[in-house]
Amino acid sequence: MKRRNFLILGSLFGLSSHLSGKRSLLPSKQQKETEATIQAVQEHLFPEGNTIPSAKSMQLTQFLFETIGDQSYDRDIRAFVIEGAKELQIREKGRFPSLSMSQKEKALRAYEKTEYGKSWIERIMTLSMEGLFSDPVYGSNIQESGWKALRAYGGQPRPRTRYIAL
Amino acid sequence: MKYDVLIVGSGASGGAVAYTLCKAGYKVAVLEKGRLIQREEFSKDELAYCRRDIVTPNLFEEYHTIEEKVEGKWVATPTYESGWSFWNGNIVGGSSNFMSGMLHRMHPDDFRLKSKYGEIRGANVVDWPISYEELEPYYTLAEELVGISGKAEEHPYEPPRSTSDFPQPPTKENDVVKLIDKSCRHLNIVPLVTPRAVLSQDKGHRNACYYSNFCGSYGCSSGAKSSSREALLKPALATGNLTLMSNTYVKKLHAGKKEAVEYALVVNTITGKEKKIFAKMFVVAAQAHESARLLLNSANRYHPDGLANSSGELGKNLVFSAGGSGQGELHQDSLKEIKFEALMQTGFFVNRSILDWYFVDHWWDGKFKGGLVEFMFEHQNIISRARKDNEEEGHMVWGKALGEKLVKRFTQSKSIRFEIFNDWLPNDNCFVALDPTHKDKYGMPVGKLRLEGHPHDLKVGSYIAKKCEKVLEEMGAKNIYSSVSSAPPQNLVAGGCRFGNDPKTSVLNKYCQAHDVPNLFVADAAFMPTGGSVPYTWTIYANALRVGDYMVQQLKRKNT
Missing domain, CATH: 3.50.50.60 (FAD/NAD(P)-binding domain)
Known part of the structure; x- marks a missing residue:
């Protein structure tokens, strides 16, 4: 199976390099072009007033871009996150962020029906949960709100830096 | 030089x-x-240690x-x-x-x-x-x-020892072992304490286990892991x-x-x-x-x-x-023998294994080399537990339904696993x-x-997995499944x-x-x-x- 197909169909394994660096590997143009769409998707998946904290309150979009821009993140998945957002924009004629809640639900359910779209939404879901439930050192799970909601807490000692920057 | x-x-x-x-x-x-x-x-950083290749080479640079x-x-x-x-x-x-140190x-x-x-x-x-x-x-x-901490016990398939017991007693155990022990005995199965490469007491420069709840896949911060x-x-x-x-x-x-x-x-x-x-x-x-x-x-x-x-x-x-593995959920509303609060205690081990099927010689099943079974809780990583099984009727669950599902899963149940080890021919x-x-x-x-x-390995794994599923059933677990495959x-x-x-x-x-x-x-x-x-x-x-x-x-x- 070719790597691209493999990633699109979903991988059971976390792939990525171990080098750490502060400079984002994601061109700022790509972030600008897709940020509003990705943010709207995350806020739809993790809305306000839920039993678990919302995307907005946990700064999940900022977490997502910092995460995929890090050198530890798989380069092919990074590209897939951006491509999948652009595909959703094309499908919804660039209007996804301004759709009503029910229209967003309809658009995402339709996207989910495609193998590619389902894989992309799953990737956004994974990246969002990585923020919600990872250590607050990564900038989300603010005041451990994600952990408190599930009454499940990370172990001791906690990381002092991101990605074992020794 | x-x-x-x-x-x-x-x-x-x-x-x-x-x-x-x-x-x-x-x-x-x-x-x-x-x-x-x-x-x-070392820290218990799930994102770094378990979800990124931080302690292994970048696969684009070194691979198989x-x-x-x-x-x-x-x-x-x-x-x-x-x-x-x-x-x-x-x-x-x-x-x-x-x-994980189950030795x-x-x-x-x-x-x-x-x-x-x-x-x-x-x-x-x-x-x-x-x-x-x-x-x-x-x-x-x-x-x-x-x-290696543990407790020497008599069992026909336990290898002989030249010393009477382990140098250290077993690590502390979650109350779920009472449920495992009772269920096994009810099925005429002998549960044994698992020897573990984790110190229960201080030893020289190394400190005893502090029961962090995140042991396997993580480096140890007290030196207890051997x-x-x-x-x-x-x-x-x-x-x-x-x-x-x-x-x-x-x-x-x-x-x-x-x-x-x-x-x-x-x-x-x-x-x-x-x-x-x-x-x-x-x-x-x-x-x-x-x-x-x-x-x-x-x-x-x-x-x-x-x-x-x-x-x-x-x-x-x-x-x-290798051999296979399986899992079931222990739910608050149907839990037997032990208190739910005790089940939900975090950090203590499930030191239980079964050697009863290490050698099989049965009038119906035949004579063959079997294997070992280990019990453990599902890995307590939070992101991976939250991320799994979030589909219903072929659709992803998100929004409020997802929140409710996660809170219920994390606060009203705990999953218990078994792993089978049999010969890879x-x-x-x-x-x-x-x-x-x-x-x-x-x-x-x-x-x-x-x-x-070898196809024989799958037969042995399946034979033992069925026995283990019965143990989980006896424990009152729900949604039991097992998986035996030839993936190493x-x-x-x-x-x-x-x-x-x-x-x-x-x-x-x-x-x-x-x-x-x-x-x-x-x-x-x-x-x-x-x-x-x-x-x-x-x-x-x-x-x-x-x-x-x-x-x-x-x-x-x-x-x-």
Whole structure:
């Protein structure tokens, strides 16, 4: 199976390099072009007033871009996150962020029906949960709100830096 | 400088050989490809340790190719395509840093599997050249030295011990063991306390377990986990005889004459600089499949098919410690015997295993070698538990429904697992060779793994899985399932450099010394012709201590 197909169909394994660096590997143009769409998707998946904290309150979009821009993140998945957002924009004629809640639900359910779209939404879901439930050192799970909601807490000692920057 | 002994790899076996030689006064160099992460630098960072390749190489730079049968032909796929990494903890101390530490000795009959059970068609089973009696003192030494806690109990399939009990009592246990014990007894099954490579009491520079709830897959912050780094390399360093070289990748061993290795050609992984390191004796301990690869990559005019490969056996007959696994959920509203609050206590262990099906001799089921069962909670990683099973009727669950589902899962239930370990029968389609085209970033051919299991293994795994499901049912678990497949676990690999008495059919002699090259040893699990039905780690520690003892004798003889 070719790597691209493999990633699109979903991988059971976390792939990525171990080098750490502060400079984002994601061109700022790509972030600008897709940020509003990705943010709207995350806020739809993790809305306000839920039993678990919302995307907005946990700064999940900022977490997502910092995460995929890090050198530890798989380069092919990074590209897939951006491509999948652009595909959703094309499908919804660039209007996804301004759709009503029910229209967003309809658009995402339709996207989910495609193998590619389902894989992309799953990737956004994974990246969002990585923020919600990872250590607050990564900038989300603010005041451990994600952990408190599930009454499940990370172990001791906690990381002092991101990605074992020794 | 010429070292007495150069060791490639700092994991369980490299550490055990280094410890033995350094204590005996010999100058040892341990070469480790990865970096050093010290005890105080470890944390329980799920994102870093469990969801990114922080402690293993980037697969675009270093990888394997895996051969699978597609329409009758073997097709090799690089692991950077599939994501199926065959690296395990490439840091000082190796994968022993990240083990769960459920350790068992092999049974005496595991050393004579062929004599006991005869030929199995399509399997290359042979007896070991040593007996359990020869390894037993080293199992005991490992128990004391690296620190294995437990409780000696009577069982017909429990290997005999030369000491009455473990040096330390078992680690603290979650109340769920009461439910397991009662359920097993009701089914006439004998539950046993699992020996664990985790200290329940302080030992020298290492502190007792502090029950962090995140043990397997993580480095230990108290030193309780009996890793090579804590238990062996630290005391070896204290002798002043050990030179530990991290970030040092070994490209090949150079045998400038037929019967001796002269130096290791290494590259500093940070600077890229190459150099030669000389020693009197060499030990390869890079994890089974990588040890075979290094020897294959060390071919030269004296050893055209690879170092120590006059038998043609190098890389062949890889085996894995596998069998199957299963899981069920214990729910608050239907929990028996124990209080839900006690079940939800975090950190304590589920020290329970079953040996009842290690050997099966039944009027209906037949006579065959079975395996071991371990119980444990589902790994307590939060992101992975939150991320799984979020589909209903083919659709992803999100929004408020997702929140409710997660809160219910995390606060009203806990999942209990079993893992089965039965023999992986060695066969002609399970081996490592050199890939003819792919090279790693250092320019060395990567290992090509063909990984076919024997159908008999699946039958045994399925037989035991059904028994385990009954235990979970008796415990009152819901949504029980099990999975038995021929996909090997990449972290428990052995074979590829079989030991044996005949140089024509084995790579190593009974002391794990290369038949062809007397100053070359292979100390990791590569020596194992069969793997028993237990995780390999205790046997790796014990055997490497035995190999270290033999090397000390050899060095003494040379010096007199």
